[in-house]
Amino acid sequence: MAVELSKLEERDGIHYLEGEKEPYTGEVVEYYDNGKVEGKMSFLNGVQHGEEVWYYENGQIEIQRTYKNGHRHGEFITYFENGEIEDRIVYIDGKES
Secondary structure (H helix, E strand, O other): OOHHHHEEEEEEEEEEEEEOEEEEOEEEEEEEOOOEEEEEEEEEOOOEEEEEEEOOOOEEEEEEEEEOOEEEEEEEEEEEEOOOOEEEEEOOOOEEE
16 A cells, blocks of 8 residues: 655655654655645665656646666656657666666
């Protein structure tokens, strides 16, 4: 089950659920005031790992990127609100390729 982004705290670059001692592993979600999903991401041992997606309020994808062990890895795509691709960058282990 996903937790809200506001329930995580960062300590020395590692993310934890508030008050917990173990780094967070799992899904995280952020919501617009209207209840629609604004963004979602995955964490593994307290760092981002896997896909991160942010949405416009109309439901279209705004940003889509992937992380590997806390570093951007793979395509980083930004979209216009109409769904057309605005920009595409490829990262390898956190470095733009």
